């Protein structure tokens with residue numbers, strides 16, 4: 604019989620568990636569990652997606668020149684240093700696959716994105732987890748975890764599910780400390796929400812040839828369902844990553860929608876302003892209820908309760924009110940819930956539901 608034992612490391616991968624899409628037994632739910640844009644994609648992206656249906660018989664571009672040019676123009680960066688993938692997930696995968704292998708170590712943080720250890724194991728490498736300090740990435744802890752087997756370091760910035768940010772000078776200190784030792788992946792999936800002074804790692808990738816900045820169309824652009832992301836790095840790294848990329852990894856519809864979306868910065872600005880307004884409002888409401896909540900630099904809040912039982916009770920009460928949020932015990936926060944900042948009506952529903960639940964105790 605054929606030996607079905609896979610390559611070493613694969614059976615140590617814990618399957619990625621996505622958030623629920625619905626509340627069991629209910630047809631309708633206010634979904635605030637996946638950090639999606641409550642307003643969806645902009646009109647320009649939707650129109651481009653619809654128009655792409657006329658080209659479905661044609662193979663898509665293999666070099667993504669149109670999308671990369673648009674990204675280059677909008678962000679003021681060299682399009683030759685941009686690589687596009689099936690979500691930023693795929694770009695993260697290219698980096699891990701290219702630079703880490705059996706016997707190597709990949710550093711990630713305890714509260715970082717749960718895909719990183721999966722990617723490390725899939726490459727045959729060993730994930731090494733480093734604790735944050737007070738929910739903020741600890742640069743010294745990362746630097747002391749580096750060994751001569753470390754090849755890749757993942758930084759989620761702003762963090763998910765913490766919502767916190769590592770200040771730019773600390774990010775530079777991390778990059779400097781890793782120079783000549785490991786690739787630093789600056790995962791900026793939420794960077795558009797961070798506000799002034801944060802460029803999602805693009806300046807960092809310009810300053811350091813060992814930095815890869817990754818970005819996504821899934822969050823502020825409202826295109827999570829289409830799966831498009833990109834990375835920005837030195838030409839040398841991008842050349843390596845492109846060798847791993849399947850020629851037609853992005854479809855005609857993905858490319859068309861993403862290009863229109865990136866050129867429609869008015870939609871991004873509007874969504875950013877709405878998010879900032881409602882984020883401030885909801886943070887105030889949550890704190891007034893006596894719950895823990897750091898300032899968020901993202902489109903979600905990490906709401907901390909007294910203990911795990913209190914978090915589970917609040918989760919149940921929210922579900923009872925038709926609101927689906929994310930439990931984040933798997934990210935090291937059994938006592939917290941991650942709540943996407945929705946539109947005004949959605950934020951009011953969350954605040955009312957939590958107030959009713961806590962007042963009723």
Ligand code: PMP
Pocket residue numbers: 689690691692693716759762763790792818819820821827830831832
């Ligand atoms: N990085 C972080 C920190 C995320 O939260 C996510 C989405 N869950 C991703 C990357 C991946 O995003 P996508 O593949 O949709 O671009």
